[in-house]
Amino acid sequence: MTVAAHGSVAPEAIQRPKSNFQRDLNLVRELSITQFKLKYTGSALGYVWSLVKPLMLFGIMYLVFSLLLKAGTGSKDFPVQLLIAIVAWTFFTEATSTAMNAVAGNGALIRKAYFPRWILVVASTTSALLTFAINTVLVVVVTLALGHLDLTWRSLLAPLYYLELIVLVLGLSLLLSSLFVFFRDLGHIWEILSLVLFYGSGIVFPFALIQAKSPRLADLAGLNPVAQIITDLRYSLVDPSLQSMGAIIGSLVIIPILLSVAALVVGYLTFSRLTPKFAESL
Amino acid sequence: MNPVVEVSHLRKRFRLPLDKSTTLKYRATHWRSSSRYRDLIALRDISFEIPPGQFLGIAGPNGCGKSTLLKILCRIYQADSGFARVNGEFSAFLELGVGFNPELTARENIFLGGAVLGLTRAQLRSKVDEVFAFAELEDFADQKLKNFSSGMQVRLAFSVAILAQTDLLVMDEVLAVGDASFQEKCFDTFSRYKREGKTVVLVSHDLNALEEYCDRVLLINQGEIIADGPAADVTAAYHRMIADHARAAERDTPSTLSRGDPNEWGSRPIEFVSVSLLDGDGQSSRRFETGGPMTLDMQLLVHRDVGDFACGMAIRSADGVLLSGTNTFLDHVTLSSPSPGEMVSVRYTIDSLPLLAGGYIVQVSAHDLGGSEIYDYAAPAASFHIDNRGGHGGMLEMQGRWQVEQEQEQNGPTTVMRQTAG
Numbered sequence: 001m002t003v004a005a006h007g008s009v010a011p012e013a014i015q016r017p018k019s020n021f022q023r024d025l026n027l028v029r030e031l032s033i034t035q036f037k038l039k040y041t042g043s044a045l046g047y048v049w050s051l052v053k054p055l056m057l058f059g060i061m062y063l064v065f066s067l068l069l070k071a072g073t074g075s076k077d078f079p080v081q082l083l084i085a086i087v088a089w090t091f092f093t094e095a096t097s098t099a100m101n102a103v104a105g106n107g108a109l110i111r112k113a114y115f116p117r118w119i120l121v122v123a124s125t126t127s128a129l130l131t132f133a134i135n136t137v138l139v140v141v142v143t144l145a146l147g148h149l150d151l152t153w154r155s156l157l158a159p160l161y162y163l164e165l166i167v168l169v170l171g172l173s174l175l176l177s178s179l180f181v182f183f184r185d186l187g188h189i190w191e192i193l194s195l196v197l198f199y200g201s202g203i204v205f206p207f208a209l210i211q212a213k214s215p216r217l218a219d220l221a222g223l224n225p226v227a228q229i230i231t232d233l234r235y236s237l238v239d240p241s242l243q244s245m246g247a248i249i250g251s252l253v254i255i256p257i258l259l260s261v262a263a264l265v266v267g268y269l270t271f272s273r274l275t276p277k278f279a280e281s282l
Numbered sequence: 283m284n285p286v287v288e289v290s291h292l293r294k295r296f297r298l299p300l301d302k303s304t305t306l307k308y309r310a311t312h313w314r315s316s317s318r319y320r321d322l323i324a325l326r327d328i329s330f331e332i333p334p335g336q337f338l339g340i341a342g343p344n345g346c347g348k349s350t351l352l353k354i355l356c357r358i359y360q361a362d363s364g365f366a367r368v369n370g371e372f373s374a375f376l377e378l379g380v381g382f383n384p385e386l387t388a389r390e391n392i393f394l395g396g397a398v399l400g401l402t403r404a405q406l407r408s409k410v411d412e413v414f415a416f417a418e419l420e421d422f423a424d425q426k427l428k429n430f431s432s433g434m435q436v437r438l439a440f441s442v443a444i445l446a447q448t449d450l451l452v453m454d455e456v457l458a459v460g461d462a463s464f465q466e467k468c469f470d471t472f473s474r475y476k477r478e479g480k481t482v483v484l485v486s487h488d489l490n491a492l493e494e495y496c497d498r499v500l501l502i503n504q505g506e507i508i509a510d511g512p513a514a515d516v517t518a519a520y521h522r523m524i525a526d527h528a529r530a531a532e533r534d535t536p537s538t539l540s541r542g543d544p545n546e547w548g549s550r551p552i553e554f555v556s557v558s559l560l561d562g563d564g565q566s567s568r569r570f571e572t573g574g575p576m577t578l579d580m581q582l583l584v585h586r587d588v589g590d591f592a593c594g595m596a597i598r599s600a601d602g603v604l605l606s607g608t609n610t611f612l613d614h615v616t617l618s619s620p621s622p623g624e625m626v627s628v629r630y631t632i633d634s635l636p637l638l639a640g641g642y643i644v645q646v647s648a649h650d651l652g653g654s655e656i657y658d659y660a661a662p663a664a665s666f667h668i669d670n671r672g673g674h675g676g677m678l679e680m681q682g683r684w685q686v687e688q689e690q691e692q693n694g695p696t697t698v699m700r701q702t703a704g
Contacts, residue, residue: 013446013448014406016400016446017401029403030393030394038383038385109381109398113374
């Protein structure tokens with residue numbers, strides 16, 4: 001047996017930061033960086049994949065809906081509108097489906113260590129947000145350089161719509177991740193719901209198309225925050241001649257915005273309510 | 283001075299679902315019968331305090347509730363009633379390497395594992411070299427953790443775990459892992475904590491370690507503290523408790539399963555009154571030797587006439603793997619219809635135990651000849667330990683024989699060397 005002399009001195013212990021917030025923030029950072037890194041290590045193209053996937057989806061949707069079905073004809077720079085929508089949608093769907101497993105997939109950690117459990121969900125969302133931020137910056141820079149964005153004062157609202165999207169995603173993630181521990185069917189249910197949302201939110205065609213066919217259906221579909229966020233992003237970044245969701249459904253537009261906030265509140269409350277049962281149920 | 287830990291009237295019950303109820307289909311089809319649970323009482327009414335600087339040990343048989351107690355202390359489980367309060371910072375070593383990710387390098391894992399402990403990246407950065415030195419892993423800092431041997435992983439994990447300064451240290455069986463030199467390091471660290479007057483809670487099966495380090499030991503059985511005092515006294519009590527299974531069985535019918543729902547096993551027409559393990563001299567013991575004799579002694583009390591019945595036993599490894607099991611019916615022994623009030627004594631003798639070093643669990647049952655109706659059941663009914671002697675690895679002694687033949691061509695005629703050993 002070799003007992004190395006250099007190894008016999010235990011490192012001096014460190015005082016933890018006094019503020020819990022600082023510890024929690026640090027753990028969020030470490031976990032989200034780890035998740036982000038692990039997602040792309042080991043594959044030859046690495047990060048490129050997170051760009052290729054939305055681009056592929058964009059390509060297919062463009063081909064089918066814009067070229068074949070002529071959706072969005074007459075709308076200014078519809079491909080750019082489509083691209084911005086698809087990047088946002090990819091964030092929404094990837095973040096929520098990854099977050100679904102943020103609690104259930106970390107049973108070992110939850111059963112063996114104490115830390116506020118919401119950190120797992122926030123870390124998972126942050127990791128998805130990182131990809132989303134990089135992709136959005138790339139898309140905005142490229143389309144701006146090519147002269148496809150129409151930025152005016154109304155564009156100042158775009159960051160707020162992105163913020164609304166993040167609030168919505170975080171709220172749904174908290175809700176889904178905590179419920180998924182107890183109802184595993186939720187994974188499948190959410191996949192189906194996502195599909196409904198994808199087509200119901202007018203991502204691959206201008207939302208006005210729904211309104212043209214049936215104003216009542218538009219009133220209904222417009223209540224869903226994803227439709228409102230996508231429509232308003234297009235309006236504020238690409239085409240001022242488009243109608244914003246406020247113009248389409250009138251004062252009802254407050255509902256999707258409230259729904260996004262409600263998602264966060266309900267998600268947080270549900271998550272805190274179920275937290276004490278996580279360790280026993282996993 | 284304020285106690286570091288205050289635990290008051292702690293109760294914890296687990297509801298174990300009898301069916302898989304986490305799918306929608308189940309919920310939809312069984313919405314009326316949502317109460318298909320079996321209650322398992324883990325902690326009955328636990329109260330104690332730990333003054334600053336005390337080294338407290340917690341002992342007890344498997345499933346006695348000590349891990350549950352620890353997890354409530356560490357805020358992982360929530361108590362049903364009562365409270366457990368820690369005044370100050372605590373570090374929990376419920377498992378080494380919590381938060382580690384095998385796909386990351388050792389260095390990255392220090393930051394990740396440290397973050398789980400509550401340390402920031404900036405704080406850890408200055409400690410990385412010291413950690414690697416203490417873990418003796420300087421040459422592997424940028425290797426992925428998945429390429430480490432389990433010994434290396436444990437060393438790294440331990441070196442990270444002791445980084446956070448705490449008022450209370452909670453440890454669950456960390457001694458059970460790692461090689462001899464690592465265990466030495468653990469013990470060195472314990473000694474240092476003891477010298478520094480740290481408050482420590484140590485859960486262990488290793489009674490020697492408890493006696494050596496602890497000022498005070500709690501003995502927990504069936505979710506209750508049954509002894510609390512100086513380490514030597516309590517470990518002696520623990521030895522007595524294990525040896526004297528008969529009394530434990532009488533006070534507290536030996537089955538952990540039947541406790542939960544007495545109706546589940548019927549009205550128990552036959553009952554195990556005592557179950558004990560006897561050595562070659564007929565003395566009750568829990569330490570046996572590979573190749574030595576062991577007798578399982580069961581005393582059954584008949585409450586109701588059930589006709590002919592069978593009595594079975596099984597031995598499991600400490601982690602629950604079924605190693606062997608049989609019953610009187612399979613071995614053509616008849617237990618013919620005893621009358622109510624009669625005591626039946628059943629013994630199962632193994633002349634030469636084929637088991638190697640480790641902890642083992644015995645379970646017993648009384649049932650009808652077909653095995654479909656269980657009259658009484660106790661798991662674990664007894665446990666025993668085999669000390670490490672011969673150095674053979676694994677759980678089973680195969681009692682094999684080696685034969686080696688080597689032809690040696692020298693100048694003269696070929697000689698064949700034969701060796702036999704077994």
